[in-house]
Amino acid sequence: MFELKEVALIYETKKQALAALKSTDLKIEKGEEVGIFGPSGSGKSSLLFIMSTLKEPSRGEVKYEGKELTALTPSAKAELRRKEFGFVFQEHFLINHLTVRENILLPLKEKRGARKRLEEITTALGLNKLLKRFPYELSLGQSQRVAVARALIANPKVVFADEPTASLDDENGSRVIELLKSYCSKSGATLILVSHSSEIIGDFRRRLRVENGQVYEVGVNA
Amino acid sequence: MLKYMWLYLKRRPGRILVFIFVVALGVSMSLVISSIFLSFGETRSRIAKINESWITVQYVSESGRDESIDSSLIQVFEDVFGLSDVIPVDIAYLGYNLFGSARANFPVYGIKQTEISRMLRESNAYIAEGTVFAPGTNEIIVSDSFLRASGLDLENVYEEISEMSSKGLYTVVASLAGPSVFGLGPSGISRGKGSFGFLVFAEEGFLIAVENELRLRIIGEGLPVSIEGPVSSRETLERQYASYYLGVFLTNLFVALVFIIALTMLNSVSIRERRKEYAILAAIGHSPGSLKIRLFLESLYQGIAGWILGLLAGGAVLSLFEDRFFTPNGLYIGDSAVSSICTLFIPFTTIVLYQILIGRHLRRDLVGLLKSSEERVGLLKNRFRNVGLPWLQFPLRSDGYRSLFVNIIAFAVLLTVFGSLLSSLTDTVRDSGWLFNRCSYIQTSELEELRLPEEISSKSTAVLPADLLDSDVKLMFGTTKLFIPVVSTEHSRLLSIFDEDPAAGTLYVSRSLFDLIVNGSVRGLDYSSMEVLPSLESHAGVLVEDRIESDGLLVLYDERNLAGEIRRFASEIGQVEVVDRKTFELKIRAETQFMELISSIIIYLQFFVVIIIGVVTVTRVTLARRSEISIRNILGQRRDEIGLLFFGELLLVLLTGAAIGYLLATVCWQIFRSVFLQGLYVSSIVVPETLFRISVMTVIVLLAGVITARYLISKQDPISIIER
Ligand SMILES: Nc1ncnc2c1ncn2[C@@H]1O[C@H](COP(=O)(O)OP(=O)(O)OP(=O)(O)O)[C@@H](O)[C@H]1O
Ligand SMILES: [Mg+2]
Numbered sequence: 001m002f003e004l005k006e007v008a009l010i011y012e013t014k015k016q017a018l019a020a021l022k023s024t025d026l027k028i029e030k031g032e033e034v035g036i037f038g039p040s041g042s043g044k045s046s047l048l049f050i051m052s053t054l055k056e057p058s059r060g061e062v063k064y065e066g067k068e069l070t071a072l073t074p075s076a077k078a079e080l081r082r083k084e085f086g087f088v089f090q091e092h093f094l095i096n097h098l099t100v101r102e103n104i105l106l107p108l109k110e111k112r113g114a115r116k117r118l119e120e121i122t123t124a125l126g127l128n129k130l131l132k133r134f135p136y137e138l139s140l141g142q143s144q145r146v147a148v149a150r151a152l153i154a155n156p157k158v159v160f161a162d163e164p165t166a167s168l169d170d171e172n173g174s175r176v177i178e179l180l181k182s183y184c185s186k187s188g189a190t191l192i193l194v195s196h197s198s199e200i201i202g203d204f205r206r207r208l209r210v211e212n213g214q215v216y217e218v219g220v221n222a
Numbered sequence: 223m224l225k226y227m228w229l230y231l232k233r234r235p236g237r238i239l240v241f242i243f244v245v246a247l248g249v250s251m252s253l254v255i256s257s258i259f260l261s262f263g264e265t266r267s268r269i270a271k272i273n274e275s276w277i278t279v280q281y282v283s284e285s286g287r288d289e290s291i292d293s294s295l296i297q298v299f300e301d302v303f304g305l306s307d308v309i310p311v312d313i314a315y316l317g318y319n320l321f322g323s324a325r326a327n328f329p330v331y332g333i334k335q336t337e338i339s340r341m342l343r344e345s346n347a348y349i350a351e352g353t354v355f356a357p358g359t360n361e362i363i364v365s366d367s368f369l370r371a372s373g374l375d376l377e378n379v380y381e382e383i384s385e386m387s388s389k390g391l392y393t394v395v396a397s398l399a400g401p402s403v404f405g406l407g408p409s410g411i412s413r414g415k416g417s418f419g420f421l422v423f424a425e426e427g428f429l430i431a432v433e434n435e436l437r438l439r440i441i442g443e444g445l446p447v448s449i450e451g452p453v454s455s456r457e458t459l460e461r462q463y464a465s466y467y468l469g470v471f472l473t474n475l476f477v478a479l480v481f482i483i484a485l486t487m488l489n490s491v492s493i494r495e496r497r498k499e500y501a502i503l504a505a506i507g508h509s510p511g512s513l514k515i516r517l518f519l520e521s522l523y524q525g526i527a528g529w530i531l532g533l534l535a536g537g538a539v540l541s542l543f544e545d546r547f548f549t550p551n552g553l554y555i556g557d558s559a560v561s562s563i564c565t566l567f568i569p570f571t572t573i574v575l576y577q578i579l580i581g582r583h584l585r586r587d588l589v590g591l592l593k594s595s596e597e598r599v600g601l602l603k604n605r606f607r608n609v610g611l612p613w614l615q616f617p618l619r620s621d622g623y624r625s626l627f628v629n630i631i632a633f634a635v636l637l638t639v640f641g642s643l644l645s646s647l648t649d650t651v652r653d654s655g656w657l658f659n660r661c662s663y664i665q666t667s668e669l670e671e672l673r674l675p676e677e678i679s680s681k682s683t684a685v686l687p688a689d690l691l692d693s694d695v696k697l698m699f700g701t702t703k704l705f706i707p708v709v710s711t712e713h714s715r716l717l718s719i720f721d722e723d724p725a726a727g728t729l730y731v732s733r734s735l736f737d738l739i740v741n742g743s744v745r746g747l748d749y750s751s752m753e754v755l756p757s758l759e760s761h762a763g764v765l766v767e768d769r770i771e772s773d774g775l776l777v778l779y780d781e782r783n784l785a786g787e788i789r790r791f792a793s794e795i796g797q798v799e800v801v802d803r804k805t806f807e808l809k810i811r812a813e814t815q816f817m818e819l820i821s822s823i824i825i826y827l828q829f830f831v832v833i834i835i836g837v838v839t840v841t842r843v844t845l846a847r848r849s850e851i852s853i854r855n856i857l858g859q860r861r862d863e864i865g866l867l868f869f870g871e872l873l874l875v876l877l878t879g880a881a882i883g884y885l886l887a888t889v890c891w892q893i894f895r896s897v898f899l900q901g902l903y904v905s906s907i908v909v910p911e912t913l914f915r916i917s918v919m920t921v922i923v924l925l926a927g928v929i930t931a932r933y934l935i936s937k938q939d940p941i942s943i944i945e946r
Contacts, residue, residue, distance in 0.1 A: 054856060054941050075860040082858020093853045107857045150857070 001158070001190055002028040002051055007060035009046050020046040022213040023060065028192065033184060035201025036194045038210035044194045045090065045162055047210060051192065052085055052160045053077040082107060086156030088147045088164040088180075094135040100146050101131040107154045114153065121149045124179055140167035148176055152183055159184060161193040165200060173200070238524060240838060241488055244831065245528025245572070248481030249565040250536030251827050252474050256561040257540055258819075259470040261548055264556035266459070268367075269328045271402040273455035275345040277433050278329070279440070280313060280419030281447040287312075287418050291445060295420060298439050309337055312409060313417040316364075316392075328403045330362050330392075331421065332411030338363075344423055345400055352396025357408045359393070364405035366397040367554065419447065473824065474561075476643075478568050480636055480828040484835040485572040486579070487629050489521070491842050493579055494625065500584065510584040514577065521576050525569030533562055623871065626843050627879045630923070633832040634883025634916050635890070640828060641912030642891045644821035653760035654695070654704055655806025656732075662788045662802035663690050663707060665774035674775065675791060681784050686713035688776035690801060691765060693746035695738060704735075704744065705801050707776055708765040716778070717764065719757045726768040727751060732758035829915055833922050840927035844868070848934050855940040868931040869924075876920045884916060 009021040020043045028034055028051075036044050049055040050062060053069050062069040064080070072080065081087075086107075094103050104122070108114050122128050125145045135143055144167050151159055161180060165173035177193075177200060184191040195201050198209075198218075207218040231238055281291055292310075299308050312332040333341065335357055342348055347365075355361035392407070412418070424432045433451035440447060450458075503513060540555060548555055679685055689708035706729075709717065714724050724730060729749035731739065736754045738744050738761065749765055758764070777788060785802045792800045854864050 049939075049941055053939075055939050075862070078855060078858050078860045080858075081856065085858070087856060093849070093856070095850050095853055106854070 001030040001032075001065060002026065003063040004051070005061050005063075007050060007057045007062060009043070009050060009055065010058040019213050021050070021057075021215075024215050026208075026215060028190065030190060031184070031188045032190055033181065033205045034190075034192045034208060035204030035206070036192065036208045036210060037196060037198045037201055040196060042210045043213040044196075044210045046213075047215065048160050048162055048192065048194055052087065052158075053081060082109065082154070084157040086151035086154065086159045088144070088151045088159070088161040090162045090166060094143055094146060094150075096135050098134075099131065100127065100133050100135070100138070103135065103146055104149045104153055106150060117153060117155075121152055125149050125176075141169070141172055144168055145172070145176065148179065152180075155187065156189060158190045158192065161191070163195055164193065165195065237492060240834075241485065241492075241524050242528040242531060244481065244485055244488065244834065245525055245569050246532035246535055247827075247831065248477065248485075248568045249529050249532025250539060251481075251823075252477045252565050252568065253533065253536030253558065253561055254539050254543070255477060255823060256470050256474050256564070257536075257555055257558055258543075258547075259473065260556040260558075260561065261553040263467070264554045265367075265403075268401065268554060269403045270455045270459050272329065272345060272404040273450045274429070274452045275402070277422040277424070277429065277436065277449060277451035278311075278313070278419060279422060279436065279447055279449050280417045281445075282417055291447065292418075294443060294445055295440075295447065298436070298443065299420070299422070302435060302439060308420045308422050309333065309340075310409075311419060311421050312412045313419070314407070314412045315417070316368075316405065328365075328368065328405065330364065330405030330407050330411060332407050332409040334409055338406060340423075341406060342398075342400075345402060345404065347398045347400025347402070347404075350397045350399040352394075355395055355406070355408050358410065359408060360391065360411070361395045362392045362405050362407035362411070363396040363398055364394055365403040366399050367549075368403055368405075369394060369397050422451075474564065476640065477824060477827070478565075478571070480831055481568050482571050482575070483632055483636070484831050485568075486575045487625070487632070487835050487839060489572070489576045490579055491625055491839055493583055495842065495846065497583060504584070513584060514580060517580050518573070518577060521573045525573050529566065529569050532565065536562075536565075623843060623875050626839050626872075626923075627875050629836060629839050630876055630879030630920070631883040631886065633836060633919060634880045635887040636828060636832065637915050637919065638884050638887035638912050639891050639894075640825055641909045641915065642888075642895075644825060645909050645911070646895075650695075650702070650761065652806070654702060654762075655803060656760035657707070657758070657762040657764070658705070658802050658806060659782075660780065661707075661776055661778045662785050662800055663688065663705070663774055663776050664788060664792055665690065665799045665801075674777070678777070678784065678787055678791060681781060681787075682777045682779045684716040684718075684778040686716045686776050686778075687770065688713075688774055689770050690774060691747065693744050695761065696743040696745075704761060704763070705805075706747070706763045706765055708767055708770055709776065710770050711766055711768060714764075714766050719755060719764065721757075724766040725751070726766055728753055729763055729765045730755040730758065731763040732760055735761045735763050825915075829919070833919055836919060836923035837926040840872070840923050841930045844927050844930040844934070851931065851934050852940045855935070861935045864935055865928070865932060869928050872924050872927045876924050880916050880920050884913070 004024055004026040007021065007024045007026075008019060011018045011020055024047070036047065038044050046055070050057050051064075053072070056070060069077070087093075095106070098106070101118070104118060104127075105111055105114060119128075122131065125148060127142070127145055127149060130138065130142060130146070135146070138146065144164060148161075148164060151161070159180060164176055164180065168176060180191055180193065183189065193201060193204070198207070201207055209216045209218050279295060281288065287310075296308075314330045314332065315327045316330055317327040331341065335354060338354060349363065350366055352363065355363060398405070422432060422436065430452050433449065433453050436451075437449050440449060500513060504510065508516075537558075540558070544555055547553075674682075674685060686709060691706040691708055693704050693706065695702050695704045711724060711726050714720060720730075727750035729747065729752045731752060731754060733754055733756075735744070735758075736752065739747065739752065747765075755764075777784070779785075782803070785804065788802065789800055789804065851864055851868075854867075855861065859867075
């Protein structure tokens, strides 16, 4: 599904150039469950951004289902993100003046008929009572769950999750992870999840460790 | 402290410079505007100042000096004063237009050549250029400011007695420099018809006492003379300039308001942007008090910098204006110290308002500040959460749009109120001739019967004997003349404005003239009762009397070009005065020149400021939403979709704001007018220029917002939009 060849991401600041991601080769198959971990600042988010078309790699090529991503126009990328990708971010990125409900429905182009899906997801995430609130009236954990709901509402084929449990307690954290996993296994979607700790992704079938901009296979769980 | 501010300056130079620039603009504008106003006062007071050099005792005569008055006066002088001495003079009053605002009259004293040096000494003047006049000629010496003003072309000079300008009336042979405006010429200057009398000189410090004493004596004798000296000149000045000072005050107040509102808008946007910074500073242990002091000093420095810059710029503009505008119009620039200090009002009020705004924010809990969430208090509390109109809901809920919305409402209000106020000033003069759109008044100077030629009387709808009253109407800036025809009951129906037979002795007036008269703004009308006649518009009035000692005719017509024919006929038979549409057209040109200058300065200035602030606000509002743009883009909304969304929202906010502001202002203006400015007349509710200006403002602000949004969207990838 994803195929990265010699991909690098270099941040050019005024004084120096910093390689957030060094020449990386990576292949991810459809329906895989990939956990990425590594120390802070190692380049995990950068890797995710590149795969999800949010950033252009400085070098190398990224293929998604055989299509070269870097060759797509911005609107084609946007279309792709809307139709096939779902995102949960480290910073939850909710829009402040939209209610929780409006935030969750944001990725849907056709908002009619989404009621059932919305109810399903919000029940699973325990958000039912929060739908009319605004993001600044939520706790961080609640915001994170809203972000998860938003990522799943449009039935994406790939879910990118960057530290989705960062601000959740253990119980809620594992609930979110379980939800993401069960969604993916049920719908055959690919899950690419980043976490700083290897514990959370301990039982992921495939695990990648990122260190200093380099990606290492840790091994495949049975 | 300084370091903190230096850091802020380094990080956000644009914001600080915009603020300083707007303060400076406001300060310099109000300085220039009040200087223009005050220069009229200054110039007139220099004309009046001549009365501080000597006392003028004078009477009007059609046939030279009046022996009996002269001898009584000399008797009075001899009786009373050993301290003073007296010379006989005759006086011609020359008048010229002070940049169209009003006539300025100054005296030219007809004296013996031998008195010239005495006159110069007493008035602290000297001959700057030229030769001394020769006896028995029409040569005069006049103040150089007057000469500069009319460019030595005496066509614009009026001889006050005959109220006309005639070429070659006088020859100027020299110019005077000094603190006051006056002229000197050979005795006999008023050519047997005009003002005659005496100039009374007194020792240093005795002039006021002498004037008071003379007044007592001369009034006691019942002589038909007028006395002017330091005391009366001060009184005249106070009476004459009351309305000027009101004008200066109001104009400056309005200008200041525009800027204060604009600057406060800037401040409120800036506070919104810096909330997080305050919260962090407070969280690491700065007390709200110390934060307030810090921000107070910050705004104080900015305000003072802007003020100083504004004074410098205003001074520069004034000195530029001096050669181009003041001097060529015979105006003096007054002392600007007072107006300079008055301009402090702008930065001062802004700083105070800023402190209040900050206080409100700092009183909030830190977490709220940190989260940069909107404070929902008072009127705005939850107001927009469940607005019934879904299309208005989104834009109003987002923080930034709210300030833009308020901005636009305020600006539309300003544009509308100013537009109406200023157009009402010129409308009044323009439309005071409403009655004369369809008639001409012809007056003979002699008592001979006036016969209209057949071609005129056949084309007119009616011809009736009439008289003409003229009265002065006090306007906000200066006065204007109003002409009111007097007709007899017998002929009044010919006017076809009455539904019933009018009553003798009644003054029939339009609604707005009624208000003006009730307010005491009209002088010189004599009537026994007054009635509002709905068929009269604008400032029109007709006085109906039993019988009139008519020496004029009122010619009514439907064809407008008859006015021209009547004028031509009148000039052919000579010595006839005509009042018709043209009179008012000329009057408008002369009298509104000044108002229009001031109005256009104010209108364009505030228009300019409003647009700057609008653009700044919309840019910042849009920039503040970059994370939203980015999120939408990440979630798969295409860039053109987002662009369209922003365009729609901005359009909605701006149009609604502009409409609300316009309606609000129209209502407020009507109330304001009926309470404070009764009788002020506006020819239409919707001033097209106002609507045009509001639309232009809306479009420019909208464009600025859309361009900013486009700029953000055009960024390479969605992540870097947030990371800016
Ligand atoms: N906009 C930027 N400009 C310059 N350097 C950047 C930028 N964004 C990230 N970096 C650097 O790139 C490197 C990788 O960043 P990245 O966000 O991918 O790390 P991460 O593994 O996600 O860390 P964390 O676990 O803390 O989220 C870091 O060293 C970071 O400092
Ligand atoms: Mg990261």
